[in-house]
Amino acid sequence: MIATISKRGLRANLLIRDARVVDPAQGIDTRADVLIEKGQIAAIEPAGKGKAEGLEMVEAGGSLLLPGFVDLHAHLRTPGREDEEDIASGTRAAAAGGYVAVCAMPNTDPVVDNAAVLQSLVEASESEAAVRVAFLGSISRAQEGVHLSDMWDLAHAGAVAFSDDGRPVSDGGLLLSAFEAARLVGLPLSLHCEDTDIAGGGVMNEGEVSARLGLAGIPAAAETASVAAALETAAYAAGRVHIAHVSCGRSAQLIESARRAGAQVTCEVTPHHLALTESKIEAGLDSSFKMNPPLRTEADRQALVAALAAGTIDCVATDHAPHASQEKEVPFEEAPFGVIGLETAFPVLYSRLVDTGELALETLIMAMSTNPARAFALPVPALAAGAEANLTLVDTEEEFDIVPDDFKSKSRNTAFAGWRVKGRVLLTLAAGRLAYRRP
């Protein structure tokens, strides 16, 4: 496994004074001063005790200092659509969102299906990346779902997982072979579970809203049928499976039941599926609410929040999917699926779930940082003396508006424009280096 970051930045030396330091994996929630030397956490001392001789100081004033976030599901659009995002812009967006590592999906042009493409990305990230970037390799060659990609070469070149995200594997035999090939190199398959025949060209959730609008619906069964097949196949092959962007309550039940039966399964849910429902579409057929899987019902949203709280869903991932404005400025049915999410994930989830009492802060931190790092065997951000500094400082007091024009991302296709939220990122240190500091 390789997760690269530009080595140009200096290792940070600074003192963060009087932060509320919260890292559930370390069993810590305390007001403290955190001393960072040469990119490592040198000491965590009671607030006021930290010594800052000659060091730069950051006055936290009680803001939250958290283990930095890890995103298992981002589309950095490189190579091929650098007009929408590249490694530099995508990782700067990540840093501004409190992320210290992002995993880039391989559905690029060309597809990351061989070591040469992956190596070129690793090299590019060594000079451009503001936070750690890890890459997934594709499951099938050109993501065509016919032949396996060069999975072992990809693993040796640093792939952290395999995925045909965006073009789900429909051939059960191929999927079984992929699990067996991935098992040999110890990597998981990250599966976009969608039976595209059941989905039948739908553009939103199938339900009352699609019935009223006349838009073709994607039934929840398109996801659940595929999740069930994936879990059964993974169990049979004794493979590791990561279910990407779970969108409905029934999928969470299937995952829970497979896990009880001993399957090695992790999964993720996106901030938009936790915060929004299909009802957003009815107001104006805004393509900012068009994503796949689609926004579902309020019952599904509540089930997803409950599954996250219960630990059934262990990770939050953004499915950050940048699109050029001209591609989204078309009638809803013509617009591509996907929204960006790196710069809004924490503020949206903090405001809508934690601040409202629906979800414990500790659960959100575990799901955004510790658990995803473990799922793809990335360095686990930890707030502990001796650990490399992978952390973010967030202000959870002051409200602010989400303004797409302020994004570091090259794209603006957010579902949260204009939202008034709390949880602004003030500072991010990734791999010991200053990745973002709010001006």
Place this chain on the structure above:
Amino acid sequence: MNWHLLSMNDLSRDEIESVLATARKDFLELSKRDIKKVPTLRGRTVIDLFYEKSTRTSTSFELAGKRLSADVINVKADASAVGKGESLKDTVLTLNAYRPDIIVLRHPHVGAPAFISRYTEAHVINAGDGKGEHPTQCLLDIFSLQQEFGELEGLKVAIVGDILHSRVARSNIIGFGKMGMQVRLIAPPALLPRQAAALGVEVSHSLDSLAGVDVIYLLRMQRERHEGANFLPSLREYISNYCVSLRHVGRGQRVLHPGPINRGIEIGADLADSGENLILQQVEAGLAVRMAVMYRIIVDNAAAAAQAEVKNIQAVG
């Protein structure tokens, strides 16, 4: 009327009554005169922008505009810059530079009329957006029913056929509901939206449910939208279970169809040729209703338009 007519949700019952009264009073008789033209919209520009094949709707809108003396321009998608890769947004921005008063849009995608309304000051009239809505069809259907039945409150209507793919059904469910009619949908499950009952209608899978209705509204089987999917076991089986012919039509029941009809598929040839159907009255009503819609959308908004003009002049000055 509102500035645009995008959906039947844009109209209240009173507005529907009022627009249809205009159609009845001012425009229905016009077709029977030798000189079929009034100067009402002289100097106004209407652009009919059609991205889908259409004969009756485009003819009806064109004729309606011309009989109101508007300058009518027909833009067919295949004949415009669309084939050259221009986006809908850019096409509309271009057409808007001619300062049209009305853009009538037919488009294969739901919500396209609302989408273009962001890029033009013209009144946008939805002439059918994919499987979304077709509000002027709904208005002419209500008009035809009023001509036949007078008061519509409490009337029972069965909409039969390919409801899933029908924008006409969607507008009519809204419009008929607003007029106080009770709507029943009859179709095999695969040709109904899964949550059809949430639309405030009764749902049935059998023509037996035609019993007791006043109006049978037949829909065209949109076979062009069935490609690559198995909505039905076979067309033959559909016909034997759902084709409505004269023997299904009870005393006093009236049959409507938005056209074009598929003889022998959703409508039996005997019914198509019988006096029980109002299909040609619907076509005739369509012209008067579309004239009324164009006239009222201009007149009802004249004050707002004048205000906008003053602001424009002030901004320029």
